[in-house]
Amino acid sequence: MKLLxxxxxxxKAELHLHIEGSLEPELAFALAQRNHVDFPFNSVESxxxxxxxxxxxxxxxxxxACADVLRTEEDFHDLMLAYxxxxxxxxxxxxxxxxxxxxxTARGISMATVINGLRAGIATARDESxxxxxxxxxxLRHLSExxxxxxxxxxxxxLAHVAAFGLxxxxxxxxxxxxxxxxxxxxxxxxxxxAHAGEEGPPAYIIEALDLLQVSRIDHGVRCVEDKALVxxxxxxxxPLTVCPLSNVRLCVxxxxxxxxxxxxxxxxxxxxxxxxxxxxxxxxxGNNLRAVQAAFNFDAPTWARxxxxxxxxxxxxxxxxxxxx
Ligand code: ADE
Ligand code: ZN
Numbered sequence: 251m252k253l254l255x256x257x258x259x260x261x262k263a264e265l266h267l268h269i270e271g272s273l274e275p276e277l278a279f280a281l282a283q284r285n286h287v288d289f290p291f292n293s294v295e296s297x298x299x300x301x302x303x304x305x306x307x308x309x310x311x312x313x314x315a316c317a318d319v320l321r322t323e324e325d326f327h328d329l330m331l332a333y334x335x336x337x338x339x340x341x342x343x344x345x346x347x348x349x350x351x352x353x354x355t356a357r358g359i360s361m362a363t364v365i366n367g368l369r370a371g372i373a374t375a376r377d378e379s380x381x382x383x384x385x386x387x388x389x390l391r392h393l394s395e396x397x398x399x400x401x402x403x404x405x406x407x408x409l410a411h412v413a414a415f416g417l418x419x420x421x422x423x424x425x426x427x428x429x430x431x432x433x434x435x436x437x438x439x440x441x442x443x444x445a446h447a448g449e450e451g452p453p454a455y456i457i458e459a460l461d462l463l464q465v466s467r468i469d470h471g472v473r474c475v476e477d478k479a480l481v482x483x484x485x486x487x488x489x490p491l492t493v494c495p496l497s498n499v500r501l502c503v504x505x506x507x508x509x510x511x512x513x514x515x516x517x518x519x520x521x522x523x524x525x526x527x528x529x530x531x532x533x534x535x536x537g538n539n540l541r542a543v544q545a546a547f548n549f550d551a552p553t554w555a556r557x558x559x560x561x562x563x564x565x566x567x568x569x570x571x572x573x574x575x576x
Pocket of ligand 2: 266267268418446469527
């Protein structure tokens with residue numbers, strides 16, 4: 251079997267995936283019709299044509315607009331099931347999936363609708379493929395600390411279904427320090443935390459996420475290479491980085507895949523995992539990310555084995571489960 255085929259079929263975990271970012275245009279249109287939502291695009295093609303991003307914010311504006319079609323438990327079920335079917339086809343046996351409750355509660359959709367719908371989709375997928383899933387409740391960093399605390403309160407009845415907490419949305423101007431107290435409250439609940447840092451933001455944001463938020467892993471973190479001491483620290487601690495190659499190229503963090511810092515990160519001994527971030531918007535699910543990386547860098551079999559081992563080691567699954575998959 252060719253190396254790329256082995257890479258695609260190898261069991262792996264996906265640790266950086268926004269469920270709202272898996273909303274394909276076809277499903278968005280179907281849900282807009284089902285829910286009688288006035289959608290600002292008149293065809294799947296015109297929506298797809300808008301997938302032309304110059305930076306993170308230009309993407310987020312469209313991502314939040316499209317999320318408006320998600321209204322009912324059934325919608326969240328359908329969204330989750332569609333993603334998990336695609337993930338399973340790419341060899342994903344375990345996924346840790348972020349959702350942004352504030353995107354929905356701000357529109358009057360209840361926390362229960364979101365979480366019950368996502369859980370129903372997970373249950374259907376588990377029956378189909380056996381895939382294992384954990385949910386990460388992610389706070390929107392462009393909103394206030396007060397809003398994040400109110401969201402945490404709304405999540406209280408559902409905490410048994412929340413494996414971890416995260417931090418996403420517009421990075422520049424919203425450093426991790428803004429959420430130090432919220433993340434302390436999350437950790438006090440006994441949950442691990444993660445945060446986007448060093449996607450567009452400087453290495454200092456990664457250092458804040460480590461020191462102030464005490465994150466278990468960094469989402470993206472690709473700008474760490476600009477700070478030698480930080481790279482040494484990340485290598486020494488093996489703090490995982492959930493890298494999303496197609497996302498970084500589509501959001502112009504790197505001009506092209508060949509300029510991605512992934513090889514430098516691996517050479518420095520970092521615990522790198524590969525993920526798809528918002529696959530409906532960035533040109534593909536995990537398999538397409540792996541294809542694009544292999545086309546650019548032609549990694550050997552031990553490098554791929556290391557990346558997939560990292561994906562399990564960096565996950566929140568039990569030591570016994572890790573031993574089974576690694
Ligand atoms: N929300 C969804 N995708 C994101 C990304 N790549 N960065 C920050 N927030 C996000
Ligand atoms: Zn992300």
